[in-house]
Amino acid sequence: MTQGNGTEVTEFFLLGFGVQHKFRYVLFIVFLVIYVTSVVGNIGMILLIKTDSRLHIPMYFFLQHLALVDICSTSAITSKMLQNFITKNMSISFRGCVMQLLVYGTFATSNCYLLAAMAVDRYVAICNPLHYPIVMSRRVCIYLVAGSYAMGSINVSVHTGFTFSLSFCKSNTINHFFCDFPPILALSCSNTDINIMLLAVFVGFNLMFTLLLVIFSYICIMSTILKMSSTTGRKKTFSHLTAVTVFYGTLSYMYLQPRSNNFQESMKGASICYGIVIPMLNPLIYSLRNKEVKEALKVMGKKFL
Incomplete structure (x- = not known):
C-alpha cells in the first residue's frame, strides 16, 4: 500500500481515547477487569456445556459457539487497547491492522447469524415442539454454525480487500482504539464511494436479514409463549431476547448512524459497548435466568469442593 506521495505505509497509529496519561492506568485496570471477566465467563460457559450432558442440546450448542465468538472478537481488539494504555508506542503494523480487522470482523458478523440461529431454535422448540428433534438435528445445527462463520469470513474479506487497496495520503493516524473500516476509510485520499456503499450494503444485509429472522421468530414465539403455563421456556427465551x-x-447505532462531526467519538463509545461490554454480559444474561445452567453450575461446584 502506498500513500499519495509514493511512500509505503508500513504502520498505523491508534489515537485511542485521547485521555491524559494519568488516567490511562485507571482505564487500563477497568478494561482489564472487564476483559478478564469476559474471557473467564465465556470459557466457563464453554466448559460447562461440554461437561454437562443435560446441556447437549441445540440451544446450548449455539450458545457454546456464541461464547467462542465473544472470546475471539473481544480479544482481537481489547488486547491491543490494553497494551496502548501502558506503553507510549500507539502504533500497529500494517499486517497487524489487517489481521485485527479480519479476526474482529469475522467473529462480529458471525455473532449476528448465531443469534439468528438461536432465535430460530427457540421458535422451533416452542412453536413446533413435536418436529424439534427433526428440524434442529445435529447436522442442521452444524450447518448453521458453519454458515455463520462462512458469512463472517466472506463479509470481512470483501471489505478488507477493498479497503486496503486504497491510497492513504491524509494521515496514518486512526481515530479509534482499534482498526475498523469507517475510521480507516476516513484516512484515504482515494474515492471511497464504493467502499462506503459496500459497507452499507453488506452491514445492512447482515443486520436486516438476521434481524428479520429474529423478529419473525419472536412474533411467533410471543403468540405461543403467553399461553404457556410453565415459566422455564419464557426465561430461556427472554434471556436470548435481552442479548439480541x-x-x-x-x-x-455504530454502523448505520448518519455521519456527523462527532461520529468518530460516538463510534468509540458504541464499540466499547458492542466489542467489550456485551461479551462480558452474555454469560451473565444466559446463566442468571436459566435454570438448567444454574443447576449445572451447582453440580460443577460440588465436584470442585
Missing part, C-alpha cells in the same frame, strides 16, 4: 436487543441496538 442489546446486540442489534448497539451494532445498528
Whole structure:
C-alpha cells in the first residue's frame, strides 16, 4: 500500500481515547477487569456445556459457539487497547491492522447469524415442539454454525480487500482504539464511494436479514409463549431476547448512524459497548435466568469442593 506521495505505509497509529496519561492506568485496570471477566465467563460457559450432558442440546450448542465468538472478537481488539494504555508506542503494523480487522470482523458478523440461529431454535422448540428433534438435528445445527462463520469470513474479506487497496495520503493516524473500516476509510485520499456503499450494503444485509429472522421468530414465539403455563421456556427465551436487543441496538447505532462531526467519538463509545461490554454480559444474561445452567453450575461446584 502506498500513500499519495509514493511512500509505503508500513504502520498505523491508534489515537485511542485521547485521555491524559494519568488516567490511562485507571482505564487500563477497568478494561482489564472487564476483559478478564469476559474471557473467564465465556470459557466457563464453554466448559460447562461440554461437561454437562443435560446441556447437549441445540440451544446450548449455539450458545457454546456464541461464547467462542465473544472470546475471539473481544480479544482481537481489547488486547491491543490494553497494551496502548501502558506503553507510549500507539502504533500497529500494517499486517497487524489487517489481521485485527479480519479476526474482529469475522467473529462480529458471525455473532449476528448465531443469534439468528438461536432465535430460530427457540421458535422451533416452542412453536413446533413435536418436529424439534427433526428440524434442529445435529447436522442442521452444524450447518448453521458453519454458515455463520462462512458469512463472517466472506463479509470481512470483501471489505478488507477493498479497503486496503486504497491510497492513504491524509494521515496514518486512526481515530479509534482499534482498526475498523469507517475510521480507516476516513484516512484515504482515494474515492471511497464504493467502499462506503459496500459497507452499507453488506452491514445492512447482515443486520436486516438476521434481524428479520429474529423478529419473525419472536412474533411467533410471543403468540405461543403467553399461553404457556410453565415459566422455564419464557426465561430461556427472554434471556436470548435481552442479548439480541442489546446486540442489534448497539451494532445498528455504530454502523448505520448518519455521519456527523462527532461520529468518530460516538463510534468509540458504541464499540466499547458492542466489542467489550456485551461479551462480558452474555454469560451473565444466559446463566442468571436459566435454570438448567444454574443447576449445572451447582453440580460443577460440588465436584470442585
